[in-house]
Amino acid sequence: MAASRFSAFLMLVCVSVSAYAETITPEQLKFFEAKIRPVLIRECYGCHSNESGNVRGGLRLDTQELTHIGGSSGPAVVPGDLDESLLYNAIIHEDFVMPPKRKLPQNVIDDFRQWIEMGAPDPRVTNTVEIRSSITDEDIQTARESFWSYQPPVKQSPPEVANTDWPRSDIDRFVLAKLEQADLTPAADAEPYKVLRRICFDLVGLPPTPEQIDAFTDLWQSNPDRAVEYVVNRLLDMDQFGERWGRHWLDVVRYAESTGREVNMTYPHAWRYRDFVIDSFNNDKPFDHFVQQQIAGDLMPAKTDQQWAENLIATTFLAIGPKNVNEQNRVQFAADLVDEQIDATTRVFLGASVACARCHDHKFDAIPQTDYYALAGVFGNMTTYFGNPPSEYGSFNSVQTNRSSSLLLLPVKDPNPFDKRYTKQELKDLEDELKEKLEELSSVRRTANDGDVANAQRMRIRLSNEMSTISNKLSVVDENGMPRSYCMGVQEREQPSNARLLVRGEIDQPAQSIQRGFPQVLCSTQPSIKSRESGRLQLARWIGSEENPLTARVMVNRIWQHLIGQGIVTSTDDFGITGQSPSHEELLDYLAVRFMQSNWSTKSLIRDIVTSRIYRMDTAYDQHAHEFDPDNALLWRANPRRLDAEAIRDAMLNISGEIDFNRPRGSAVAEAGYTRVTAGVLGNPRDIARKAIESATRNFRGMQRGARNRIAETVARQVTGQLDQEDSKHRSVYLAIVRDEEPRSLSVFDFADSSAIIGTRESSNTANQALYMMNNEFVIQQSAAFADRVIRERTSPNDRLEYAFILAYGRPPTPSERSAAASFIKEFSSSLGYRSRGEETIDALCQSLFASAEFRYLD
Template sequence: MYRIRISAILLVAGVVAPALADEPTAEQLKFFEAKIRPVLIRECYGCHSNESGNVRGGLRLDSRELTHIGGSSGPAVVPGDVDESLLYNAIIHEDFVMPPKRKLPQNVIDDFRQWIEMGAPDPRVNEVIEIRPSISEEDIEQAKETFWAYQPPVSHAAPSVNNADWPRTDVDRFVLAKLEENELAPADDAESYKVLRRLCFDLVGLPPTPSQIEAFADRWKSDPDKAIAYVVDRLLEMDQFGERWGRHWLDVVRYAESTGREVNQTYPHAWRYRDFVIDSMNEDKPFNQFVQQQIAGDLMPAKTDEQWAENLVATTFMAIGPKNLNEANRVQFAADLVDEQIDATTRVFLGTSVACARCHDHKFDAIPQADYYALAGVFANMTTYFGNPPSEFGTITNAQTRQSSSLLRLPIDDPNPYDKRYTAKELQDLRDEMAEKQREIATLGRGSANSSGNAANAQRTRLRLLNEMSMLSAKLGVVDEDGNPRSYCMGVQERKRPSDVRLLVRGEIDQPAQSVERGFPQVLCSVQPDIDEDESGRLELARWIGSEANPLTARVMVNRIWQHLIGQGIVSSADDFGVTGQPPSHPELLDTLAVQFMQSGWSTKSIIRTITTSRVYRMNTAYDRRSHEADPDNAFVWRANPRRLDAEAIRDAMLSVSGEIDFERPRGSEVAKAGFTRVTGGVLGNPRDIARKAFESAGQSRRRMQRGSRNQIAEEVARKITGQLNQEDAKHRSVYLTIVRDEEPRSLSVFDFADASTIIGTRESSNTANQALYMMNNRFVIQQSEAFADRVIRERTSPNDRLEYAFLLAYGRPPTSSERTAAASFIRDFASTTGFRSRSKDTINALCQSLFASAEFRYLD
């Protein structure tokens, strides 16, 4: 393994600073030196410079970079934009008052305005600190030559085995050879109904139907191999396959419909990406194309508007991560956004956390800090669109949101299904209302006194107006000049005139060091790509990641597929293929599958077919003491891993068994219906506004709104009447439930649903008292138990047939004799305790709920 020298050398040099995008002219520099610098030194440096000691508000004005970065309230100067430059705002005493005791002369104020409008030319450049890496080129080359993950995968011939009758495929031969090498034997085949149940849940996330169970049992008797192959082919063609495997991918890419963090703002168009992922899985889109669309779809050629729209929607991957919209400093927000995008891209596709090198050379992997900023240069040259579509009045966000964004206009007519069409009068009324609020806010300087002389009241009025303007802007932004809905999506777009970024000492935005040329992590590249100076390099990055030249992409995806089907990855650390991750248990098998994956045209379905038709996949879960002592983690796969179903499969299985599942894809989501708004107290939008509308729709008076706590009433009414985030009455598949960060549906969160704020390659799988209580008391479970009972009563007449049918629906098998006895005893006890008749609907309800609550229903054996 390579060595990492831990000493970092900091050298002072004044020649490494990057050039300005537009070099200032001699006249502009003369203007700065004569009109601007003296005022800054005289009026500002005393409180806002490095030499002043305790810098007020974190603002330093003694260099160009620090002036642009600004302090805790945001950038002091935005070149060319007077309104966004807080320094100008302060010297005119609007939002801030600087200098604090007097106002600068008007001619000085005019000079600053002119300077900012001309692009704020400024020759003051910090002396640059050059950071020399502790990871040398020799270290990187040694890592390339010696570490398994950085070497190209190579196909291996299947090994010979002693038990030649057992294997059905090369997968079996690789696994059996490892078992025989460790003096272990594979478990016997599982029973046919268990194999079918495993296949159905793994491939489409649903239990087998009675007709599927009967047909599979007949085929199994004559030829188990052909029975499995037939079912696999049928399941792979079902639309439910994309919904099942699309949800796996949404875990990894941190899919959610809101920003999370302190100001939890909705993403009304996130559902488009969800549907893109599901459709891509169903189409068996080549995975390398799938990768490239998500990283650089906006830069890829498209033959039709529909293809172009799909490519734009795919880049939602870059925009959908969590965001701290309350961050005051735009430079910090931009740096954090790029960091999150780098982390997602490298961990999702490469199983490597390059983001660990943001503040220093990677502690373990051969990734110097400069490699992080080479990659940051690629991502920093794009604009991320995630927020509120711009109206004719611009993009306006609410008062709590300090960072805002627009959306991408789609080239096709495909509006959000819940966007309203406005008549000419309605549209004009909205415009008039917006214009009136703009006039009102123009008369209110932030922090100034209103007509009553109360500055606090003026501030409250201003915040109210901003929030109301944000709501109006959201309504106006989604329609054209005729009031018809426009079509938008989240995503990214390339900026003009790309440039390199500066390395930041310890990752601090106010400590820039040398400029770093755009590029990719050296340890993963045999040859660095040639990035044109007029391009960011993002398209080249996408093509490189989705290519056979990359040693990790195919391995990482094949490993994810193996994990979902077998229960544990060949590399158990699915998101970490680095030095601190786990080595592969079957390295030759992993590489062979990766090569097959690429040779198949990057077909996900082909790898799934290869694994599910193997003898390894159909082994039973029987415990063997000797094997367990030799391999307690089952790394060598001597038996099948017993697995608890994930949250979506449990919910979908209840809907399927009850017969109430709705297989039609819902268009949009509850977030799409609510629009661009804030999530407050588990409610989409302002709880008081929702409550008012709910009371009015129910014929209640406003007076009742004033009784007790308005917020309490609002939240209760919003939850009970709108049911926005509860979704207990929804009947569609769980992949279509609204996923708002920190507000996941109870039916999912109680069963270890993926944390939507992080990259989840492997979910937790717990067995807790809360889960048992949920299955006993939750309204959704009780509803589905009643529907299950109704189905059993409707489709079977005799008590014995009903019991057999209930077990077949829930477990994929008939009850055993002991279970028949236990069920009869349960019915008698329940009837005597409650006073219901043994054949009453309530008694059968209770029996059906007990089947749902059992461990066998929640686990794959």
């Protein structure tokens, strides 16, 4: 099993070389010294040793550790694994030809085979250097005691204010006190329809209905506070709340359904994590538990199989990041994987960039390089599952990827809805085909031994790909052909070990071993990690606890930013010394403490903010206030905000009446399965797929063009996320998100970069957006459906115009807008060249409402 071989190898790399040498038996030592070392010195050291100077391919073979690390093509020796040991493949002239001009005698080759199979015992040790940090204990202590975010949040009392009639909550008092100190006055309340539109988009990502507008306006006239509280409570109980706020979280955790990079392989089970996040927000799961599940769910206790399955799915957070599966060196891949997991965990939950210390001390935040490798030991002692499960008939890697992985088998029956079911005969046919390919591969190896290396290499690549495809089909079903249930995630290894510090972060320059632990500047007392524990569960419990000074602050700041338009700390992912200082430090602490005391309830915190007076302020401009505070850091008015991509698309679907609120099962990527994503940037995806189908079926002249096109369309939808997915009527959170191939409806409006941790999205206003709203097929479809709804539900022209404005903007048209609309309808009707019944003009009018700035912005 590839995953187990991968785990075993990484374990060996982490173990101290000297300790490893002590386990070699006298017989093994004698075998190495008599049979292996002389050949290495005679045949290899001339090009692949420290003494050779500029080593070829980065490969050095003069120590055990460097031999295991290997060079640019991967590890030279993987103990116990001939197929993965490139040194053996080279001396048998399979993948490489070494020595270059002749083949070693068969008895020497047999010796190397026996040596690798016995575990490659090797007494050669590396002279380990010790790197000393330039950051002292005093530096760490000083930073911990002096910098605001490294100190625990303190419960703050609301300040006194002069205008006691204005505040509606303690939040208002904190903001108003700062405004009064600056001699500034908060803006008046916005109009009720604006407040309602703001609340609806912020909480559920959808515009208010005409019925909601009428009810809210009536209640506002008598009691604005009660009106806001009533609608907030109703919206927090809707399933659409979790879809809206779950998408915010997916931005931060770099959610996507493929690996990205040069070889972009799909994640067919990523949708399970998406649904887990949405359900967690809808259920108002305590945030501390939500944090712990994602970091160490596989290690947390579970009373039922369903809870255990949820915990496993939660750890997809650690597995879902971008990966260079084309990396040839598995040690480099493992180091990069751990680095990505450290970066995501620390920035997402702590707002701290610990990954900066991979190569050197991070002096600004007092994070020594040793602290990074203390965490690397924690994360390096788990296996990450992200690929395709190996079949019981064998696992075969496609030559498209150098790094493969398995998946976690769930303890409940919940298969991917698109997994194929096989009959017993179909299973037998696949097994027989796989056996035939194996026999053919054996003959190819004999061909290579006869000297026809080039032809053998081509045949081996073809067979490897074909066997990988068959194995992938067999891997996801049981012995009866029924699909198994899998998820992405992580699992702890049985024998944890410490990581070695790497000089400048280079895998071939290991220094001293570092005890597993947490960043010292954030953790005054290091945890007690037993020898049989990795420390990951302790890390999860520490991050998701009141003992951590940053977790509550960081999440509170993220929520504040989504509701107010800018964070109290504007650098949402950087609470370190290089980040921005908080505009209202006491308010941030007040909210963080209140958040923790409310059992880490996200809904309670949102309710507190939305029912405050500052939330309902108008966006009116004030010259004096702007000159004093041009960035509105003191919050003298509400921030005008453009809707994000999902809200714009969902609003069009909702207004047209075509939105489907049922949660789809899986996604388009789940339907495609484990496959490589077509490089859509090279051309139209449909054209690419059509050419591939035509090439594959050129011998079938009788195939009708329509049938071929349907096949091409199916393949195009399976292998790329570049398609707009304009036919989907589900909410945008359920669209397939493939790295580097995001749907046009999202990417044009500054969708989050799914390969990065995005705490704050860009918000632009570009010509491309205007062109999209004018010409895109999805916009045109929804405009026509919008018009159909208006015509169907209203009869007179005046009522239709007013209804269209209320649906799009939450308000009736002004007299000038009525006049402008009448002129537009008259001119457009004339341009058609005939007297129409008005449907075409209403289509155009509805599209113009969608294309307007007021539709895309919250005022």
